[in-house]
Amino acid sequence: MNTINAKFPKKSFNESIMEYNDEKIILLGHGSGGELTHQLIQNIFRKFLTDTSLDESHDSVSINLNLGSEYTAIMSTDSFVVKPLFFSGGDIGKLSVIGTINDIAMSGAEPIYLSVAFIIEEGFKITDLEKIVKSIADEATKNNVRVVCGDTKVVERGHGDGLYINTTGIGRVLQSKKILPKNIEPGDFIYVSGDVGRHGMAIMSEREHLDFKSQIISDCQSLWPLIYELQQNKIELHCLRDLSRGGLMTSLVELAETSECNMQIIEDQIPISEPVRSACEILGLDPLYVANEGTCTVIVPESQVLQIKKNQAFLNLKLIGRVLDKVKEKEKAKVFLKTLYGVERRMFRLMGDQLPRIC
Amino acid sequence: MNTINAKFPKKSFNESIMEYNDEKIILLGHGSGGELTHQLIQNIFRKFLTDTSLDESHDSVSINLNLGSEYTAIMSTDSFVVKPLFFSGGDIGKLSVIGTINDIAMSGAEPIYLSVAFIIEEGFKITDLEKIVKSIADEATKNNVRVVCGDTKVVERGHGDGLYINTTGIGRVLQSKKILPKNIEPGDFIYVSGDVGRHGMAIMSEREHLDFKSQIISDCQSLWPLIYELQQNKIELHCLRDLSRGGLMTSLVELAETSECNMQIIEDQIPISEPVRSACEILGLDPLYVANEGTCTVIVPESQVLQIKKNQAFLNLKLIGRVLDKVKEKEKAKVFLKTLYGVERRMFRLMGDQLPRIC
Numbered sequence: 001m002n003t004i005n006a007k008f009p010k011k012s013f014n015e016s017i018m019e020y021n022d023e024k025i026i027l028l029g030h031g032s033g034g035e036l037t038h039q040l041i042q043n044i045f046r047k048f049l050t051d052t053s054l055d056e057s058h059d060s061v062s063i064n065l066n067l068g069s070e071y072t073a074i075m076s077t078d079s080f081v082v083k084p085l086f087f088s089g090g091d092i093g094k095l096s097v098i099g100t101i102n103d104i105a106m107s108g109a110e111p112i113y114l115s116v117a118f119i120i121e122e123g124f125k126i127t128d129l130e131k132i133v134k135s136i137a138d139e140a141t142k143n144n145v146r147v148v149c150g151d152t153k154v155v156e157r158g159h160g161d162g163l164y165i166n167t168t169g170i171g172r173v174l175q176s177k178k179i180l181p182k183n184i185e186p187g188d189f190i191y192v193s194g195d196v197g198r199h200g201m202a203i204m205s206e207r208e209h210l211d212f213k214s215q216i217i218s219d220c221q222s223l224w225p226l227i228y229e230l231q232q233n234k235i236e237l238h239c240l241r242d243l244s245r246g247g248l249m250t251s252l253v254e255l256a257e258t259s260e261c262n263m264q265i266i267e268d269q270i271p272i273s274e275p276v277r278s279a280c281e282i283l284g285l286d287p288l289y290v291a292n293e294g295t296c297t298v299i300v301p302e303s304q305v306l307q308i309k310k311n312q313a314f315l316n317l318k319l320i321g322r323v324l325d326k327v328k329e330k331e332k333a334k335v336f337l338k339t340l341y342g343v344e345r346r347m348f349r350l351m352g353d354q355l356p357r358i359c
Numbered sequence: 360m361n362t363i364n365a366k367f368p369k370k371s372f373n374e375s376i377m378e379y380n381d382e383k384i385i386l387l388g389h390g391s392g393g394e395l396t397h398q399l400i401q402n403i404f405r406k407f408l409t410d411t412s413l414d415e416s417h418d419s420v421s422i423n424l425n426l427g428s429e430y431t432a433i434m435s436t437d438s439f440v441v442k443p444l445f446f447s448g449g450d451i452g453k454l455s456v457i458g459t460i461n462d463i464a465m466s467g468a469e470p471i472y473l474s475v476a477f478i479i480e481e482g483f484k485i486t487d488l489e490k491i492v493k494s495i496a497d498e499a500t501k502n503n504v505r506v507v508c509g510d511t512k513v514v515e516r517g518h519g520d521g522l523y524i525n526t527t528g529i530g531r532v533l534q535s536k537k538i539l540p541k542n543i544e545p546g547d548f549i550y551v552s553g554d555v556g557r558h559g560m561a562i563m564s565e566r567e568h569l570d571f572k573s574q575i576i577s578d579c580q581s582l583w584p585l586i587y588e589l590q591q592n593k594i595e596l597h598c599l600r601d602l603s604r605g606g607l608m609t610s611l612v613e614l615a616e617t618s619e620c621n622m623q624i625i626e627d628q629i630p631i632s633e634p635v636r637s638a639c640e641i642l643g644l645d646p647l648y649v650a651n652e653g654t655c656t657v658i659v660p661e662s663q664v665l666q667i668k669k670n671q672a673f674l675n676l677k678l679i680g681r682v683l684d685k686v687k688e689k690e691k692a693k694v695f696l697k698t699l700y701g702v703e704r705r706m707f708r709l710m711g712d713q714l715p716r717i718c
Contacts (some may be wrong), residue, residue: 153438
């Protein structure tokens, strides 16, 4: 059976590449599911990702959701294709954990479990992979989220842009806390949790090697602590939405259309840092459409406004607008921006793509 | 505010491309999270994927697991980078549903929920995307699995090989049914659920435009009906493993090492179809290392063998070997193949990658 022996020479070939190259790189064989995949998992992934579920070495894992009858499970998925992979304030690893944690948190849910799947380009530096896996592990630990399953595929050189990551998250939420766009009501108040546009502009400056006076650092961070705090303080939440791709305005248009309520936003109330504002002006970009990775809108009934105002924990929440009336049948809900010049402009979703590959 | 108006010309530019091209293609803007993403979701994804969870238009969805105290949840993730995207017996859409369903089923669990995340290359034909999304929807419906959340990213031309898909699945299993490699015991019997090597060789023939006399059709199919039937018939299952990347032998080596039990496999008992055998001989490949996408090993205690034998539903299960003794401390478990010539050969994991990009 020549065919059985035929594969053996490959081993020494692959291994000699690995040994004689000073810089160890990903080979196609790392995605074969065979010996090299096994080594990659043992030497890189398991070095940092240490959840007991991974010890089972099985095709799927059991997850204990501790769901009493009062809880419901929450699921969300996101792929990350950010370019460059390392940027000011994070890397694709941190981003892939935070992105999905935040999507789960937007249902008012506690993020608990994550799957992580890698699509790696042949030739990718193993030292870079190691940094990214470490970053995933650190961010998961910091946020008390367990990475319970994973997958690795390798694509040929020139076909994958280094690394793409998918994370899918599972969380849990009290069934009584339905936080959904449909809950938005006329008269609700609209907040943002911080200044907008930082993530997109951090990526952009990195990519274009722009040297702004003050470096712009991505806002990449978990929103769960804020949402947890709001819930602990019994603030009634109608809707939450993180302002990722498409930025603040695209998110608001989505929410307006889903809830069928018009909205009014006051431009000079929207927090934008000076470096982001200048960078956007130079590049001709609108900060209201630039992506964020740790900033959300919080929409609450009027009755909650005083409580939010008097609580030091919510100092960063800025009131930027209100929900107007419900639309008439078959009409599309509109978002109006009261501009710095006092005129009202109707806002739309982001058209085209002003900044591709930001997450 | 020039910056606000600056994005509008892009709309007509993008739209004119869309209108004047006979063949509609994916643009970078389809991944922006803005208007084009919205259109893609409404016109393509939602046309076929119709789960009510998707109506919520939210960052994450609630999933009702109906987990009484006797059930536990099961999670698995897999990315699919198969090349070509369409092959005999399926396409990347069907594969991405089946692959994750099978991983869930290998814990003896019923697959219930799926997330689907697309990484699409700019320029990808929308008609092809439509076929693939339809295929996902059809396969999910057929297998009674709900696609509850999704994500779309677009990468520049030349960076993504058409389409990559990640699916993550959630299932549920009776807590009493722990099906794990660690449960494998000396004396257990090892079955395969069908003939091996079909998926890998179907991809290979498609890729290399090989014209074998009889076309090889991928075994891509759900294994849950078989596992369900085994459980309904109260067959005690020690372990299940689908024979995907790395094929039969790599899976057995993994299981042997995890369970710390040696195994013996009888080569002439392993079912291999004639077309697969010939194709492998021509190409110098070993069918025992070629990937499958709808074939698994079933490992059971000896007490179950008669029940399996006398049940018509399990006619396709072929007995191929046995579990030998537990290894002594710190030894690595070995898999021995009793070859057609009567000699025993120690088998290893697949080295290198005889067939990259098969799933």
